[in-house]
Every structure is written in structure tokens, then in C-alpha cells.
Amino acid sequence: MTVMQRKNILILKNICKSFNKKKVLSDFSYSFPSNGIIAIMGPSGCGKTTLLRIIAGLEKQDRGTIEKSSDTSISYAFQEDRLFPSISALKNVECCCDDSAKARELLEKVNLSEFCDYLPAELSGGMKQRVSLARALSVNADIILLDEAFKSQDKDTREMLYKVIKGESETRLIIMVTHDITEAENLASEIISL
Ligand SMILES: Nc1ncnc2c1ncn2[C@@H]1O[C@H](COP(=O)(O)OP(=O)(O)O)[C@@H](O)[C@H]1O
Ligand SMILES: [Mg+2]
Numbered sequence: 001m002t003v004m005q006r007k008n009i010l011i012l013k014n015i016c017k018s019f020n021k022k023k024v025l026s027d028f029s030y031s032f033p034s035n036g037i038i039a040i041m042g043p044s045g046c047g048k049t050t051l052l053r054i055i056a057g058l059e060k061q062d063r064g065t066i067e068k069s070s071d072t073s074i075s076y077a078f079q080e081d082r083l084f085p086s087i088s089a090l091k092n093v094e095c096c097c098d099d100s101a102k103a104r105e106l107l108e109k110v111n112l113s114e115f116c117d118y119l120p121a122e123l124s125g126g127m128k129q130r131v132s133l134a135r136a137l138s139v140n141a142d143i144i145l146l147d148e149a150f151k152s153q154d155k156d157t158r159e160m161l162y163k164v165i166k167g168e169s170e171t172r173l174i175i176m177v178t179h180d181i182t183e184a185e186n187l188a189s190e191i192i193s194l
Helices: 048-056 089-097 100-109 125-138 155-168 181-187
Strands: 008-019 022-033 036-041 063-067 074-077 143-147 173-177 190-193
Touching: 008 048, 022 036, 022 048, 022 063, 022 173, 036 048, 036 181, 048 074, 048 143, 048 173, 074 125, 089 100, 089 125, 100 125, 125 143, 125 155, 155 173, 155 181
Parallel strands: 036 173, 036 190, 074 143, 143 173
Antiparallel strands: 008 022, 008 063
16 A cells, blocks of 8 residues: 655744743644645734744744755745835736736736736725735745735635635645634635644
């Protein structure tokens, strides 16, 4: 009998992180597959964003190890949209992928084709979040981190975005933070509760 061994792209072992002596992550360990969707859940302030920041290398853990290949690339849609305010939605995406056609196609996918030339200040919160999502997806990365990416969307828009994310997850890993258990159960193959 052959046993299929899962190929892990990212292995976290015993990650610990404190801020001002307050423990946020304590011996967190997890092995992430190379594709699919993994959801991270937990109450506000429990360390979800900190965990994504540590995975992205924006924050250093106090203890523990992160194993991944040196050529594994990571893209990140932050909890805040973090768009450049003085350039259009299209340029905000284009500046990450350097491919105007791809940027346009992604904005179309997130239902923003008519808003390519708008500045971030001319868009709603949910629209800005979708530009940020399109920007994260535009990068040819192996792992995509999504921090509450669907939070400001209405139901129909969320359903549409879920399809986009599911499609993307066939070939790369998506790690998403959410407070919505239905969303996590519908989308993710595994749910991490912090
Ligand atoms: N740079 C920082 N300095 C001090 N405390 C921080 C910092 N970043 C996060 N924290 C604290 O760590 C805890 C977890 O934060 P965070 O990871 O943003 O939570 P979550 O995303 O689960 O809501 C919070 O108590 C927060 O105040
Ligand atoms: Mg957070």
C-alpha cells in the first residue's frame, strides 16, 4: 500500500511571541500544505495578524523556527487596504505585478473594471479592500496571506470573491484570517483556532 505524503510548503515549529511581556503566541506549530485554503480564526487581539506578519517576515518570533524553501515567495493583503493614495486603482495593482493587462483582468475579477482609473479616496472601504485583494493576487507568489479580506463586502460580492479565491488556491496556498465560521467552513480545508 502506498501512503500519499503531503508536501508542506511552510512549517512553523514552537513559535512564541510576546509584546511587552504579554504572551501573544505560545508554542504555535503548524505544517501548511502547498496549495488549498487554510483559515485562521480566534478572538480579536489573540495574535492572528501577528502570526501572518511572522510568516511574512515582517515580525520576528521570540522563539521557534520557520521552515520554507528560500525561493518560496509570499504575497500579503493586509488587514488595512494600504493603497498608495495618489495613484489609481489600476496603478496600485500594476505596481506590484508590472503587467497592465493582468492588473486590469484582476480588477475585473473583483468586479471593479469600471473603477480602474479611480483614486483610492474615490472608492468605498469595500472597494479599496478589493483593490488590495487584486493587488495581492497579482503577485506571482506561492503563498498568499489574506487578513480579513472579505470583511467589508456584501453577501453577493463575498460569494463572487470566494470563487476567485478557490480558483487561486488550486495552484498556491492561501492562508486567510476570518471571523466568519461559515466562510471558514465553506472555503478552507483546515481551520486553525488561535
Ligand atoms: N507592534 C506591537 N507592539 C505591541 N503590541 C502589539 C504589537 N502588535 C500586536 N500587538 C498586540 O498583540 C496582540 C495581538 O495583536 P494582533 O495580532 O493584531 O491580533 P488579532 O489580529 O488577532 O486581532 C494585541 O494585544 C496587540 O495589542
Ligand atoms: Mg488582526
